[in-house]
Amino acid sequence: MTVNPSRKHLVLLGAGRAHLQVLKGLARQRTGDMNVTLVAPHPYYIESAMLPGYVAGDYTLEDIRVPLDGLVEASGAGFAPAHVHSLDPVGRRVQLSTGDALPYDVLSIDTEPAVDRDETEALMPGARRNALFTRPLENFVQLWPQLQALARDRALQVAVIGSGLQGAELAMAAAHALAAPHGSRITLLAGDAPLLHDQPAALQRRVLARLRALNITVLQDHCASLDGRALQLASGASLVCDAPILAAGAGAPAWLRQSGVQADEAGEPVVNERLQSESHRQVFVVPPGAPAEVGAALDANLRTAIGGGAFRKAPADLSRLKVVSCGDGHAIAVWGPLGLEGREVWNWKDRRDRRQLAALFTP
Structure with missing residues (x-):
């Protein structure tokens, strides 16, 4: 260099x-x-x-x-x-x-x-060996097709471990991708607090309804350990799981x-x-x-x-618009108490995301 x-x-x-x-x-x-x-x-x-x-x-x-x-x-x-x-x-x-x-x-x-894998392993013994980490993204996008291939052979019990919008979006996307042909099932392990408690009420209501429509089970619990066959939960219960997807703990x-x-x-x-x-x-x-x-x-x-020169103040994230991908060409958009959802919202989000990505690489 x-x-x-x-x-x-x-x-x-x-x-x-x-x-x-x-x-x-x-x-x-x-x-x-x-x-x-x-x-x-x-x-x-x-x-x-x-x-x-x-x-x-x-x-x-x-x-x-x-x-x-x-x-x-x-x-x-x-x-x-x-x-x-x-x-x-x-x-x-x-x-x-x-x-x-x-x-x-x-x-x-x-x-x-980043996810500290040593710290994660200490909190959830077995995670390093058995979980599919969503971070780093480069690794996850390479491994995801392997899970899809398994779901084409047999029905899977999949658990998404993670609260917040990221966990909910990933659970809905996985439910759509893995349903056929054998009917794999998705569980969202969302921690202690009510799912999306920190989001606008209109968004929380619509996302929860979409999770129900996709037959995704939402559990307010924590994963205590993983052994490749099941998750041991903090409550003492056991959750059968073929594929745990870890979408939490990044910082x-x-x-x-x-x-x-x-x-x-x-x-x-x-x-x-x-x-x-x-x-x-x-x-x-x-x-x-x-x-x-x-x-x-x-x-x-x-x-x-x-x-040298004068510094600029960086803009804060003050946008009230929240847009959530729900899989199957469906998305939710919420602005304060107002909300829309459906294929047209997805089409708008798709156009926006493609345009913004292309703009990053256009001189």
Whole structure:
């Protein structure tokens, strides 16, 4: 890896949506005062908003996974295909799985939410060996067709472990994809709190009704362990399960939590309105669930951090529109107390998602 030492070095960790917008900005307007290196474990971007559609069979893998090489080349950035082993924010250095120690002047982190498998195994013994993890996405999209193939041979008992919209969307997509030809059944293991208790009442009501229509069993319980044949639940009950799908527990990667960058009680980095770490101002972090518009602010602020100028305030996610994919070409859209659902909502969501994905890779 060659870096010109006479110019400042911007390192982008992760190929998230905001970083793609930064690369797109570089492709439009190169800057001569910095080197840029993108670090990502795979040379692809996977659109997570379209993942339930892929699971349901509405999309092929090529529809939701786009190679990075064209955008990286157009931006003039270097690409390091590697995992991050550790981050030293004091020494301004990133240790990579390749053995390289990558120095930086400014660092930006926009990585996929990660699941700590050691921690998960401690909470749910047997998960590492028996569960199908949805993170990282690159692994999941490769393994999902194998589960579909099993369902074509016999009926499966599938458990989706995860609360929130992600778990509900995945359960509905799996119910559609695995029903034929043998009638596989889906259970959503949603934890203690009522499912979608933190969502608008109109959305909660419609999603619960859709889950019932798809004959998905919702259990308010936790998985205590897995043995490949059944899940042992915290309540003491046992749930027969051929295929547990783990859609919970994703957050900041271990290397970031262990770096010394200031974090909150949940282990997530604390950032200011400019997306800078509160403890290390040369480190920028894109929070999970940040709105699509955050990429433009990040691009401007990284250039400011390198070359000087005024920082911009990153937009907060204030959208009241919630859109949920339900499988079988069906979707729900809710705006406050108002809601719509059906195939037309799915068609609108499909057009929007395809358009936004294409725009990320259009110079």
